[in-house]
Amino acid sequence: MNKTIVQTRFDNLVSSGLWPVLKELGYRRQGNNFRQYFFAEGWGRILNVQKSAFNASDRVQFTLNAGLYLLAAERVNNWGRVSAEQFLEPDCLIRKRIGRLNGTQQDTWYELTPTTPPGVVEQQVLADVQHYVLPYLQRVQSGPELLAQVVRERDPNNADGIRAAFVGGLRQQALAWLNEEIAATIYQYKKAELLRLQAQLLAEEL
Known part of the structure; x- marks a missing residue:
């Protein structure tokens, strides 16, 4: 055609x-x-x-x-x-x-x-x-720069970004970000999901 x-x-x-x-x-x-x-x-x-x-x-x-x-x-x-x-x-x-x-x-x-x-x-x-x-x-020239941008911009602002930062070696930054999200959310279902993610990260069950 x-x-x-x-x-x-x-x-x-x-x-x-x-x-x-x-x-x-x-x-x-x-x-x-x-x-x-x-x-x-x-x-x-x-x-x-x-x-x-x-x-x-x-x-x-x-x-x-x-x-x-x-x-x-x-x-x-x-x-x-x-x-x-x-x-x-x-x-x-x-x-x-x-x-x-x-x-x-x-x-x-x-x-x-x-x-x-x-x-x-x-x-x-x-x-x-x-x-x-x-x-x-x-402007992103490497994998570590990519992860640094994720943490800096909080984007994607969800569990994917936090998990990626954690497995990429930015463990303290990822856990601090996660704690901020847990403290900020007003939704119980979301808090429960974030707490489960926190337990997985601390136990390194990924």
Whole structure:
């Protein structure tokens, strides 16, 4: 089935707009995913171009997802399963959409239609990747830096982040973070979950 002009514009945006920029930085492409993986340290970066599930032949909406992946974190948070060099954005310990990276704090989607002026969306996407996504991804240069960011930003602010920090060697920081969460929560079910996590960490039953 032949692609429409709009669908072809999207493909060209990914292939001719984003891919050359990311390829030069050492990323590898798999469909709409651009990934770097560092085997020796077991961590990586990814940019995912996510198309809307509600697209039509004459309208393509999409957004940008950035992720920072750590193999040890995936293993401890997913019952031993690891994706390693095949990781995708949902497998990442840290996940950010463009709306969080550009400061708007809104769920930002780009749109291509038959009336979209040539080059406008393409230029905006490339600018957003260069000004927001890549600086965010590239500032992390190692697995330990990734974990330090998790602890510093408290993101992800849940058991996954705490477990990852603990198994990554930041034990005191992880336990202090966990104690803060236990003291702050007003929900009994959440406190019970956090106390169970605390017992697991102290007993090293991970």
